[in-house]
Amino acid sequence: MPTSKKSRNAAKILGQPAKVLKRRPETRSSGGKKSFHEKLKLVDWTDLELFLDVFEAGSLRAGALKTRHAVGTIRRRLQRIEDKLGECIAKRGPSGLRLSPVGEQLLLTAREMRRTRQSAEAVLPPAGQRERIRIAVTEGLGTYWLMPRLVEFQRANPDLDVDLHCDMSRSDVAGGECDLAVQLEPPAEGTAIVHRIGCLHLMLFAAEVYLSAAGTPTSIDEWPNHKLVWQEADQVASDLLPFILGRSDVPGLIGIRTNSSSAHFRAIATGGGIGILPTYARAISRRVRPLDLDVRLRREILCVVNPGRASSPGVQLAIAWLNSCFAGDIYPWFRDEFVHPQDFEQAISSRHVIGLFEGFIDNMSADDLD
Secondary structure, X not given: OOOOHHHXXXXXXXXXXXXXXXXXXHHHOOOOOOOHHHHHOOOOXXXXXXXXXXXXXXXXXHHHHHHOOOHHHHHHHHHHHHHHHOOOOEEEEOOEEEEOHHHHHHHHHHHHHHHHHHHHHHHOOOOOOOEEEEEEEOHHHHHHHHHXXXXXXXXXXXXXXXXXXXXXXXXXXXXXXXXXXXEOOOOOOOOOEEEEEEEEEEEEEEEHHXXXXXXXXXXXXXXXXXXXXXXXXXXXXXXXXXXXXXXXXXOOOEEEEEOOHHHHHHHHHOOOOEEEEEOOHHHHOOOEEEOOOOOEEEEEEEEEEOOOOOOOHHHHHHHHHHHHHOOOOOOHHHOOOOOOHHHXXXXXXXXXXXOOOHHHHOOOOOHHHO
């Protein structure tokens, strides 16, 4: 029996000779003149999920490794999708799988179905299980600000299992990598729910041990006499270096570079040089002193919510908690307007702050606290 043109095309897509594949008459007519969504009902979800995994892997071979299916099995199941739809969904090219227009539509549908399923599974945990809340946050805010408060939050909500992931890279919130994210850059995807929960103000800081040795600069014209500690990471405005310097470059000015917020803070606090820190650094440690130079930055702190998890009781509790963590009326360093660290003393000594950083304070000498 001669093969049809569609059968030959489908065979080429999956990398098999056209003569191997023969479309059964009843399969050929299964799509008829139905719409894409009507035909999609004929596709098995497990086949659609396999298609999604293989495409995201980039090739049939990579998909086989990811899904632990034989390449031949993957070909047959993708062929089965094409039989149901009556359309070509992908072609193999030098750079991997290239989707057809129908394949692009199928990919969007598959991703939405996966998100819906994950959301349905996550909103209400099975009976007897704790609800897990996944929060992604920039490293500095996560380590130095949220983690000291997280213990209290978890103690007040013992049925929640909180996963705090501290990383400078932005998370794909809408894609399901986490339920909530606290970040300084808007998400790349357009389906996440975003609202501002505070502002981060940054200025230059240095340790007394460094200033005693190198002197206290009074203007950026004195940069040649100093060393900078510089952080280069995602969500850090590294491109602002010329603004900080007041010129394109000062040879040998940067003494230490790091991608880590924790290492960056430690380098400044131990005398490695002058660096940019959030103004709340003064609320954490007296080891660093603000410098009144004309260098101030302002970044919005964003709370990004996975729309599929927004109605979860645990997520709602976490959102309320995050809003309280960055409340400007309690913590002046998160207000919209800049408040100088010298005006923090009353806020730092309040019961909301003084007990949060005992772990940091315990490691300092008495001289550090002056």
